[in-house]
Amino acid sequence: MRELARNSLIILGLIIPLLLAGCGGPPQNNPLLMEARQSYDKAEQDSMIVMKAPVALKEAEEALEQSQQLWEEGADRNLIEHYAYIANQKTRIARETAELNAAQDEVEQAESERKQVLIEARRAEAIAAERRAEDALQLVKEERAEAERARKEASELAERLSEMEARQSERGMVLTLSDVLFDFDSSTLNAGANKVVNELAGFLKNYPERTVHIEGFTDSIGSAEYNKNLSQRRADALKQALIQAGISSQRIETVGYGEEYPVATNMNEAGRQQNRRVEVIISNENGVVSQRTE
Known part of the structure; x- marks a missing residue:
């Protein structure tokens, strides 16, 4: 009886994973999406960012939710990573915006000349970060356009050869x-x-x-x-x-x-x-x- 019970457990151990695999499941974790989620969670726990950059943080959350939804629906990986990248960049902008706003609050309590210098420095830094994000997004668009062009060319080639x-x-x-x-x-x-x-x-x-x-x-x-x-x-x-x-x-x-x-x-x-x-x-x-x- 003990041997029969042991064999039954072995058989169940083999069958259950097969049944689970047949039922499908969520797609594999996406590293870029996980990175964006960790970055956002860290920013959300930062009280300074929550207070000083709520709008930017909200935009990051929306982009992250869009990427998460696409991942759960099993959408194209490039599209998932596109929105995950946007979320990551917007989280970064939220952090830098919060730092800028915090610096502005501090500067308002100091002399006007020092205040103006710090504000301009932070503003330039935020603008540079935003421009970097925009450049990166443009690069993603260009790469996707190039991939689409290559796909179209391959399709036309196959059709011509078929003819x-x-x-x-x-x-x-x-x-x-x-x-x-x-x-x-x-x-x-x-x-x-x-x-x-x-x-x-x-x-x-x-x-x-x-x-x-x-x-x-x-x-x-x-x-x-x-x-x-x-x-x-x-x-x-x-x-x-x-x-x-x-x-x-x-x-x-x-x-x-x-x-x-x-x-x-x-x-x-x-x-x-x-x-x-x-x-x-x-x-x-x-x-x-x-x-x-x-």
């Missing part, structure tokens, strides 16, 4: 062109290739940081040397077409693999047709295309 029927691979986005763009046993692009060339050239003009790696392939009919030469000539033909469309040759690399790296069987015509292809690998934003490994 070109490119697929994702470990080496990057790959556009596969069948041999119907070439006449039989020829490396001359036919008229049907113009649409593909224009689309690819237009894409490269819109994204000048991108480069392409053009790889030619054949089926296994004929000698390996002949097939490799034919695949190279076909890759070069596509390169020349892109150059004529206004793309710099420095952004285009070609290689002919011949009958290497088949994607289907060479035992029937359907498979051989799939192997007769040209693949265009589009680089990442740094212009780099990974080397083929298989």
Whole structure:
């Protein structure tokens, strides 16, 4: 019985955390929000700040509550930290404002010249702190705008590649062109290739940081040397077409693999047709295309 009870406790110890995890819970603590809360709590306990800067302290409280509410709702982390940062800065301004007001009260009891000097010094300090806060907030806005611009650019890039029927691979986005763009046993692009060339050239003009790696392939009919030469000539033909469309040759690399790296069987015509292809690998934003490994 004792062993049964012990096993039951172990099972319960495993099941309860799983049940709790399934029920969800509050998001993980946000360090910047916790820092803002500690800073505000400390200011709220300072009687001088409460008496001398109640309005500024209230503004800090409102910003903190906004950040706390967003955190509890599981909002975007950047938005939570944006309001937490504002709360932290407003708490700091409240403290400095309280110090300024306290100093003003002290100065009023002293000679007028000393009073004016201290007031101006404190005022300049408060203004500088406020300006620093405003500059920091502006920086946050600019960073968010830059992030949004990058997100939009990535979305447009994905949409454009999708329109070109490119697929994702470990080496990057790959556009596969069948041999119907070439006449039989020829490396001359036919008229049907113009649409593909224009689309690819237009894409490269819109994204000048991108480069392409053009790889030619054949089926296994004929000698390996002949097939490799034919695949190279076909890759070069596509390169020349892109150059004529206004793309710099420095952004285009070609290689002919011949009958290497088949994607289907060479035992029937359907498979051989799939192997007769040209693949265009589009680089990442740094212009780099990974080397083929298989």
